[in-house]
Amino acid sequence: MLDLVVRNARLRGAEERTDIAVDGGIIRKIGPALEEQGREEIDAEGNLTTPPLCDPHLHLDAVLSVGDPRFNASGTLLEGIQIWGERKPRLTRKELVDNAVEAVLWEFAQGVQFIRTHADVTDPSLLTLEALLEVKDRVKDLVEVQIVAFPQDGVFTFPEGEALMRRALDMGADVVGGIPHNELTREDGVRDVELAFELARKHDALIDIHCDETGDDQSRFVEVMAARALSTGMGERVTASHATAMHNYHNDYAFKLLGIAERSKMNFITNPFDNSVLQNRTDGYPRRRGHTRVDEMHARGINVCIGHDSIMDPWYPLGKGSMLQAANLLLHTAHMSGYEQIFALFDMITANSAKTLQVEGRYGIEAGKPANFAVWDAEDEFDAIRRESDCLYAVRRGVAALKTRPAVRSLDLGGFRRDVDLRVPVRGVEPRGGEVPGQRRR
Template structure:
């Protein structure tokens, strides 16, 4: 056979005509029309459904997933109480505990089409238990998912005993990315030092940077500009991500647009996390309550790359969730007023191509001949319908191998005048 798999009659994002997609030896061999099904060992009829490159979760905390209620629930719903609860839970972590929960959650994400995950790992632990566990997980899941690990100082680099030494040790053990949390340091000066130290480590280990930055409603929290300045001074353009940036929601417009210009010049990436941002921020407001999420729509309009993360999944910060990046994208659509037709189409980029740019995996990502055959088939004909329906991901392939499959549910309604119940499709009228 010429091809291992042929996906026939597929719809691609922003493409008008249907195409056939042929896979051979784990790569996209041909993408075109009227490919010969007789030449394929396996044929999947897409019937006009959307084929997408895999979803990307650009920001999650796999060490904390599935710990909600342990040892207690977050009664105030605040970021700070979540950190306190995690501090209580962290003392009982074991390698087996972290691995068991992380592996289960990764299976959830893969089943829903996410094949690339960047996880922050709390390294404010003298034993680095969570990191040691996730380093093992990273190797164990390579057949179904690519995992990047960020050395994340949850309690601060300079506000935690031996914080700098633990960060260095985390990089020596094999972390992929250097993290930071300047706004959570005790003072502004320590926050600035946090940023400078992150760049020092990144240069030493030749690693990219992804910092939790300005995750607060405080409009005076302005460490993202320090990151942008260091990025340009250190010539680290395109290699730096600032995650959350929720304070940007509260900046005055003059400063916000100045900052966007700096981010563009530094070629920085911004990761928004809709579930956590809208739940954790605005907790000290009466009315009107701030949404908290950063200015996604305006950042995109100003040429800044923005991607999305799920962030928390059933943990002290966000008690719900199931690792569905399409649901995260839909929520961002609502929160960021991106409901125009073209804007809705753009939202899919936040969990696909924009995420690939932030994770710097563009060389091996996307539906292009010669690239790894990583893709999913959704039970929807377009990005618009996918974001409306959050449909099942019928098939998920990595390297040309089927790694997940979902059988969709079917609803039926029967009126009094009908002998048999009729299927409900939730599709618009023709």
């Protein structure tokens, strides 16, 4: 008797339903109509079953803080940074941990099991890093968390910046961050990138830099990152987050830059929620879209991922931790509504992000891999993104840790009774409950 068997799952790209047999936290066997029995059995009912979603870019130290100490009246990136600076002196470890754990639970309930979070390490106390190290340990049974040592105010804008970065890596941060466009000069921005590569080599760490998160078409630090990634051979371990200035580059320069990025094998993360509201605020009209060149990168085979970035904080007042919602938004803002592109968007919150996080070896629905996966209230990826579908079951280490009851919408008017289902009805099947009031049959 095995621990768990999931019946009638629809795996990505598969037409036939299949069963997934799990024991000891490991996927033991996959195939149609397995004979194995489980102590617990789940009927996926033909619904889409995928590896867990990933959120490769989140700021857990700021989540759920919107309005504290004040709301962002202008909605701009700079005012968000100002508000965060006003809040930092009043931060407590308990508040940071409580808010972050709650946000992790929100994301887990929506199919996420891998998160990369940034921790602001420009405060000499390194309180945010200490808090997120505690969060990482507290949620480890649900979600695998990577922590980026992120110099929110820049590394070289104040005397202690470099020392704090080094201390953060010694304390246990997993990833080296940076923010070159926020340094005082172009030269310091290049030093910011160079320091990240130096620290990554020393600590055998990954790199994830907030790079060119601006509408300034002269902010060109992605080229510095790409050149260094190419020359060091570290490309697959290197990530440029945001890269929104690329949207505004001259096309000839962008064409050259994307060629270097492609050769370097580096990764990119776009953040649809924040990028769509924070960038190009001074444009007037016509107003440019505030995200990087996702469609062009995807067409070149560059690894592009989607991050949530903010959840109810000084930079983005909304959000609920849904990566499907993030993919849905990017579909619109990045002109990614082509049929095959919609399926590619799902890659950007699953396999592409797993590659960026370097967790591919323990990621995926395959025999012998950890039993971490999600069953969706959806027929396929297209349906999941369209409806921002519920995660029906989240299986973590072989345990069905989350079970969701989707909403039931029951209509009852003038004798007409019917459940309204937002799924596309099967053609030729009569809806339950009869005709709509006032509707005539042909």
